[in-house]
Amino acid sequence: MSLVNLAAILRRSQAGGWAVGAFNGNNLEIIQAIIRAAEAEAAPVVIQASQGAIKYAELPYIAALALEAARRARVPVAVHLDHGTSWSQVVRCVRAGFSSVMIDGSHLPLEENIGLTRRVVELARPVDVSVEAELGRIGGTEDDITVDAREAFFTDPDEAAYFVQATEVDALAVAIGTAHGLYRGTPRLDFDRLTRIRERVPTPLVLHGSSGVPADAIREAIGRGVCKVNIDTDIRQAFTGKLRAVLAAAPEEIDPRKVLGPAREAAVEVIREKIRLFGGSGRAKEI
Numbered sequence: 001m002s003l004v005n006l007a008a009i010l011r012r013s014q015a016g017g018w019a020v021g022a023f024n025g026n027n028l029e030i031i032q033a034i035i036r037a038a039e040a041e042a043a044p045v046v047i048q049a050s051q052g053a054i055k056y057a058e059l060p061y062i063a064a065l066a067l068e069a070a071r072r073a074r075v076p077v078a079v080h081l082d083h084g085t086s087w088s089q090v091v092r093c094v095r096a097g098f099s100s101v102m103i104d105g106s107h108l109p110l111e112e113n114i115g116l117t118r119r120v121v122e123l124a125r126p127v128d129v130s131v132e133a134e135l136g137r138i139g140g141t142e143d144d145i146t147v148d149a150r151e152a153f154f155t156d157p158d159e160a161a162y163f164v165q166a167t168e169v170d171a172l173a174v175a176i177g178t179a180h181g182l183y184r185g186t187p188r189l190d191f192d193r194l195t196r197i198r199e200r201v202p203t204p205l206v207l208h209g210s211s212g213v214p215a216d217a218i219r220e221a222i223g224r225g226v227c228k229v230n231i232d233t234d235i236r237q238a239f240t241g242k243l244r245a246v247l248a249a250a251p252e253e254i255d256p257r258k259v260l261g262p263a264r265e266a267a268v269e270v271i272r273e274k275i276r277l278f279g280g281s282g283r284a285k286e287i
Protein backbone atom coordinates (compact mmCIF):
# COMPACT_ATOMS: atom_id res chain seq x y z
CA MET A 1 0.00 0.00 0.00
CA SER A 2 1.98 3.04 1.04
CA LEU A 3 2.24 6.29 2.91
CA VAL A 4 -1.10 7.55 4.23
CA ASN A 5 -1.95 10.30 6.64
CA LEU A 6 -2.95 9.49 10.19
CA ALA A 7 -6.44 10.93 9.89
CA ALA A 8 -7.32 8.40 7.17
CA ILE A 9 -6.46 5.53 9.52
CA LEU A 10 -8.16 7.11 12.53
CA ARG A 11 -11.44 7.61 10.68
CA ARG A 12 -11.62 3.84 10.18
CA SER A 13 -10.37 2.87 13.63
CA GLN A 14 -12.82 5.21 15.31
CA ALA A 15 -15.73 3.88 13.28
CA GLY A 16 -14.67 0.27 13.88
CA GLY A 17 -13.83 0.46 17.58
CA TRP A 18 -10.18 -0.58 17.26
CA ALA A 19 -6.90 1.32 17.61
CA VAL A 20 -3.91 1.72 15.34
CA GLY A 21 -0.56 0.79 16.86
CA ALA A 22 1.94 3.66 16.80
CA PHE A 23 5.47 2.42 17.34
CA ASN A 24 8.67 4.40 17.85
CA GLY A 25 11.25 3.58 15.18
CA ASN A 26 14.62 4.24 16.73
CA ASN A 27 16.84 2.60 14.12
CA LEU A 28 16.78 0.58 10.89
CA GLU A 29 16.05 -2.74 12.58
CA ILE A 30 13.11 -1.46 14.62
CA ILE A 31 11.62 0.33 11.60
CA GLN A 32 11.89 -2.92 9.64
CA ALA A 33 10.34 -4.80 12.56
CA ILE A 34 7.36 -2.42 12.59
CA ILE A 35 6.72 -3.02 8.89
CA ARG A 36 7.23 -6.79 9.10
CA ALA A 37 4.83 -7.02 12.02
CA ALA A 38 2.21 -4.86 10.30
CA GLU A 39 2.47 -6.89 7.09
CA ALA A 40 2.25 -10.18 9.00
CA GLU A 41 -0.92 -8.88 10.67
CA ALA A 42 -2.25 -7.14 7.54
CA ALA A 43 -2.65 -4.06 9.72
CA PRO A 44 -2.24 -0.32 9.15
CA VAL A 45 0.51 1.07 11.32
CA VAL A 46 2.19 4.28 12.44
CA ILE A 47 5.99 4.65 12.49
CA GLN A 48 6.88 7.42 14.94
CA ALA A 49 10.06 9.46 15.12
CA SER A 50 10.63 10.36 18.75
CA GLN A 51 12.77 13.22 19.98
CA GLY A 52 15.37 10.70 21.14
CA ALA A 53 15.45 8.98 17.76
CA ILE A 54 15.90 12.31 15.99
CA LYS A 55 18.72 13.22 18.34
CA TYR A 56 20.38 9.81 18.03
CA ALA A 57 20.07 9.26 14.28
CA GLU A 58 19.32 12.78 12.94
CA LEU A 59 16.07 13.61 11.22
CA PRO A 60 17.20 13.06 7.59
CA TYR A 61 18.23 9.47 8.37
CA ILE A 62 15.08 8.62 10.35
CA ALA A 63 12.92 10.29 7.69
CA ALA A 64 14.62 8.39 4.85
CA LEU A 65 14.32 5.05 6.66
CA ALA A 66 10.70 5.51 7.72
CA LEU A 67 9.51 6.95 4.40
CA GLU A 68 11.22 4.24 2.38
CA ALA A 69 9.70 1.62 4.70
CA ALA A 70 6.26 3.16 4.15
CA ARG A 71 6.65 3.27 0.36
CA ARG A 72 7.69 -0.37 0.18
CA ALA A 73 5.10 -1.64 2.66
CA ARG A 74 2.14 -3.79 1.64
CA VAL A 75 0.04 -2.09 4.32
CA PRO A 76 -0.93 1.57 4.92
CA VAL A 77 1.72 3.38 6.96
CA ALA A 78 1.65 6.84 8.52
CA VAL A 79 5.04 8.42 9.26
CA HIS A 80 4.56 10.61 12.31
CA LEU A 81 6.59 13.04 14.43
CA ASP A 82 6.19 12.11 18.11
CA HIS A 83 6.06 14.87 20.76
CA GLY A 84 7.10 17.60 18.33
CA THR A 85 8.74 20.37 20.30
CA SER A 86 8.50 23.40 18.05
CA TRP A 87 7.03 25.00 14.96
CA SER A 88 10.39 24.72 13.19
CA GLN A 89 10.69 21.01 13.92
CA VAL A 90 7.21 20.47 12.48
CA VAL A 91 8.20 22.40 9.35
CA ARG A 92 11.30 20.23 8.94
CA CYS A 93 9.24 17.04 9.23
CA VAL A 94 6.56 18.25 6.80
CA ARG A 95 9.28 19.21 4.35
CA ALA A 96 10.93 15.80 4.78
CA GLY A 97 7.65 14.13 3.76
CA PHE A 98 6.07 13.01 7.05
CA SER A 99 2.35 12.33 6.71
CA SER A 100 1.56 13.27 10.30
CA VAL A 101 2.98 15.38 13.12
CA MET A 102 2.40 15.76 16.83
CA ILE A 103 2.91 19.19 18.33
CA ASP A 104 3.24 18.82 22.08
CA GLY A 105 2.34 22.12 23.71
CA SER A 106 1.06 20.41 26.84
CA HIS A 107 3.61 22.24 29.02
CA LEU A 108 2.25 25.61 27.87
CA PRO A 109 -0.68 27.57 29.33
CA LEU A 110 -3.92 26.54 27.57
CA GLU A 111 -4.22 29.53 25.23
CA GLU A 112 -0.56 29.25 24.19
CA ASN A 113 -0.98 25.51 23.52
CA ILE A 114 -4.03 26.37 21.40
CA GLY A 115 -2.17 29.12 19.52
CA LEU A 116 0.82 26.92 18.68
CA THR A 117 -1.33 23.91 17.76
CA ARG A 118 -3.61 26.03 15.57
CA ARG A 119 -0.61 27.39 13.64
CA VAL A 120 0.57 23.82 13.04
CA VAL A 121 -2.88 22.81 11.78
CA GLU A 122 -2.88 25.78 9.40
CA LEU A 123 0.48 24.67 8.03
CA ALA A 124 -0.27 20.95 7.84
CA ARG A 125 -3.86 20.69 6.63
CA PRO A 126 -3.36 22.24 3.16
CA VAL A 127 -0.59 19.71 2.46
CA ASP A 128 -2.61 16.76 3.78
CA VAL A 129 -0.51 16.18 6.89
CA SER A 130 -2.37 15.13 10.05
CA VAL A 131 -1.89 16.82 13.42
CA GLU A 132 -1.95 15.34 16.92
CA ALA A 133 -1.79 17.55 20.00
CA GLU A 134 -1.67 16.92 23.74
CA LEU A 135 -3.70 18.31 26.57
CA GLY A 136 -2.92 17.52 30.20
CA ARG A 137 0.55 16.22 31.02
CA ILE A 138 1.60 12.60 30.68
CA GLY A 139 4.11 11.70 33.38
CA GLY A 140 7.33 9.70 33.16
CA THR A 141 10.36 9.86 30.89
CA GLU A 142 10.44 9.52 27.14
CA ASP A 143 13.96 9.89 25.85
CA ASP A 144 15.17 13.22 27.24
CA ILE A 145 11.80 14.56 28.30
CA THR A 146 10.87 13.89 31.90
CA VAL A 147 7.59 14.94 33.45
CA ASP A 148 7.71 14.66 37.21
CA ALA A 149 4.68 13.03 38.92
CA ARG A 150 3.94 16.39 40.58
CA GLU A 151 3.87 18.12 37.21
CA ALA A 152 1.71 15.49 35.48
CA PHE A 153 -1.98 16.27 35.50
CA PHE A 154 -4.99 14.68 33.93
CA THR A 155 -6.90 16.06 30.96
CA ASP A 156 -9.97 18.08 31.83
CA PRO A 157 -12.97 17.03 29.67
CA ASP A 158 -14.38 20.56 29.23
CA GLU A 159 -10.99 21.97 28.40
CA ALA A 160 -10.50 19.15 25.88
CA ALA A 161 -13.78 20.04 24.14
CA TYR A 162 -12.74 23.70 23.95
CA PHE A 163 -9.25 22.74 22.74
CA VAL A 164 -10.33 20.53 19.84
CA GLN A 165 -12.92 23.06 18.70
CA ALA A 166 -10.37 25.87 18.73
CA THR A 167 -7.55 23.90 17.05
CA GLU A 168 -9.37 21.40 14.80
CA VAL A 169 -6.66 18.78 15.39
CA ASP A 170 -7.00 15.29 13.92
CA ALA A 171 -6.08 13.49 17.15
CA LEU A 172 -5.81 14.38 20.82
CA ALA A 173 -3.42 12.75 23.32
CA VAL A 174 -5.03 12.59 26.73
CA ALA A 175 -3.53 12.19 30.19
CA ILE A 176 -5.61 9.63 32.10
CA GLY A 177 -2.99 7.93 34.27
CA THR A 178 -0.45 6.40 31.91
CA ALA A 179 3.21 7.43 32.00
CA HIS A 180 6.15 7.12 29.63
CA GLY A 181 8.78 4.50 30.39
CA LEU A 182 8.76 1.69 32.96
CA TYR A 183 6.04 1.55 35.61
CA ARG A 184 6.98 0.81 39.20
CA GLY A 185 3.60 -0.71 40.00
CA THR A 186 0.47 -1.41 37.93
CA PRO A 187 -0.84 1.77 36.31
CA ARG A 188 -4.42 2.70 37.18
CA LEU A 189 -6.25 4.48 34.42
CA ASP A 190 -9.04 6.97 35.04
CA PHE A 191 -11.65 5.38 32.76
CA ASP A 192 -14.50 7.62 33.95
CA ARG A 193 -12.49 10.61 32.86
CA LEU A 194 -11.84 8.99 29.49
CA THR A 195 -15.56 8.47 29.00
CA ARG A 196 -16.31 12.05 30.00
CA ILE A 197 -13.72 13.27 27.48
CA ARG A 198 -15.17 11.00 24.79
CA GLU A 199 -18.69 12.37 25.44
CA ARG A 200 -17.49 15.91 24.78
CA VAL A 201 -14.78 15.32 22.16
CA PRO A 202 -15.53 13.83 18.74
CA THR A 203 -11.81 13.82 17.79
CA PRO A 204 -9.95 10.47 17.90
CA LEU A 205 -8.11 10.05 21.21
CA VAL A 206 -4.54 8.83 21.69
CA LEU A 207 -3.07 6.84 24.57
CA HIS A 208 0.60 7.54 25.25
CA GLY A 209 2.85 5.65 27.68
CA SER A 210 1.08 2.40 26.83
CA SER A 211 3.99 0.00 27.42
CA GLY A 212 3.44 -2.00 30.58
CA VAL A 213 -0.28 -1.19 30.72
CA PRO A 214 -2.19 -4.48 31.29
CA ALA A 215 -4.01 -5.88 28.26
CA ASP A 216 -7.43 -5.53 29.92
CA ALA A 217 -6.85 -1.85 30.58
CA ILE A 218 -5.76 -1.29 26.97
CA ARG A 219 -8.93 -3.05 25.71
CA GLU A 220 -11.06 -0.98 28.06
CA ALA A 221 -9.42 2.26 26.88
CA ILE A 222 -10.04 1.33 23.25
CA GLY A 223 -13.64 0.43 24.09
CA ARG A 224 -14.01 3.92 25.55
CA GLY A 225 -12.70 5.77 22.52
CA VAL A 226 -8.92 5.47 22.22
CA CYS A 227 -8.07 5.11 18.49
CA LYS A 228 -4.24 5.23 18.55
CA VAL A 229 -1.99 3.52 21.09
CA ASN A 230 1.69 4.56 21.40
CA ILE A 231 4.34 1.99 22.27
CA ASP A 232 8.07 2.47 22.71
CA THR A 233 9.44 0.96 25.94
CA ASP A 234 8.07 -2.57 25.34
CA ILE A 235 9.88 -2.67 21.98
CA ARG A 236 13.13 -1.41 23.47
CA GLN A 237 12.92 -4.04 26.20
CA ALA A 238 12.33 -6.87 23.75
CA PHE A 239 15.05 -5.61 21.41
CA THR A 240 17.80 -5.04 23.98
CA GLY A 241 16.75 -8.11 25.98
CA LYS A 242 17.40 -10.24 22.91
CA LEU A 243 20.70 -8.44 22.22
CA ARG A 244 21.84 -9.28 25.73
CA ALA A 245 20.79 -12.90 25.42
CA VAL A 246 22.51 -13.36 22.05
CA LEU A 247 25.73 -11.75 23.27
CA ALA A 248 25.67 -13.77 26.48
CA ALA A 249 25.30 -16.99 24.48
CA ALA A 250 27.99 -15.99 21.97
CA PRO A 251 30.39 -13.55 23.68
CA GLU A 252 32.92 -13.88 20.84
CA GLU A 253 30.45 -12.74 18.16
CA ILE A 254 31.70 -9.69 16.29
CA ASP A 255 29.19 -9.46 13.42
CA PRO A 256 26.57 -6.81 14.32
CA ARG A 257 24.11 -8.43 11.92
CA LYS A 258 24.23 -11.65 13.92
CA VAL A 259 23.10 -9.87 17.07
CA LEU A 260 20.82 -7.25 15.53
CA GLY A 261 18.92 -9.77 13.38
CA PRO A 262 17.53 -11.78 16.32
CA ALA A 263 16.79 -8.52 18.17
CA ARG A 264 14.77 -7.36 15.15
CA GLU A 265 12.81 -10.62 15.26
CA ALA A 266 12.08 -10.13 18.96
CA ALA A 267 10.74 -6.67 18.15
CA VAL A 268 8.53 -8.10 15.39
CA GLU A 269 6.95 -10.50 17.89
CA VAL A 270 6.14 -7.85 20.50
CA ILE A 271 4.74 -5.48 17.86
CA ARG A 272 2.54 -8.24 16.39
CA GLU A 273 1.15 -8.96 19.87
CA LYS A 274 0.32 -5.28 20.33
CA ILE A 275 -1.37 -4.99 16.95
CA ARG A 276 -3.55 -8.01 17.79
CA LEU A 277 -4.36 -6.57 21.21
CA PHE A 278 -5.40 -3.24 19.66
CA GLY A 279 -7.68 -4.99 17.14
CA GLY A 280 -5.68 -3.81 14.11
CA SER A 281 -5.13 -7.21 12.47
CA GLY A 282 -6.70 -7.58 9.03
CA ARG A 283 -7.67 -3.89 8.86
CA ALA A 284 -5.22 -2.84 6.13
CA LYS A 285 -7.79 -3.31 3.39
CA GLU A 286 -10.19 -0.92 5.15
CA ILE A 287 -7.97 2.14 4.63
Ligand code: G3H
Nearest residue numbers: 181208209211230232233
Ligand atom coordinates in the same frame (compact mmCIF):
# COMPACT_ATOMS: atom_id res chain seq x y z
O1 G3H B 1 4.97 8.78 22.48
C1 G3H B 1 5.35 7.61 22.70
C2 G3H B 1 4.76 6.77 23.72
O2 G3H B 1 3.90 7.49 24.49
C3 G3H B 1 5.54 5.65 24.24
O3 G3H B 1 5.41 5.40 25.63
O4 G3H B 1 7.52 4.15 26.05
O5 G3H B 1 5.68 4.14 27.69
O6 G3H B 1 5.44 2.95 25.52
P1 G3H B 1 6.06 4.08 26.26
Ligand code: ZN
Nearest residue numbers: 142208209230
Ligand atom coordinates in the same frame (compact mmCIF):
# COMPACT_ATOMS: atom_id res chain seq x y z
ZN1 ZN C 1 4.26 9.80 24.29
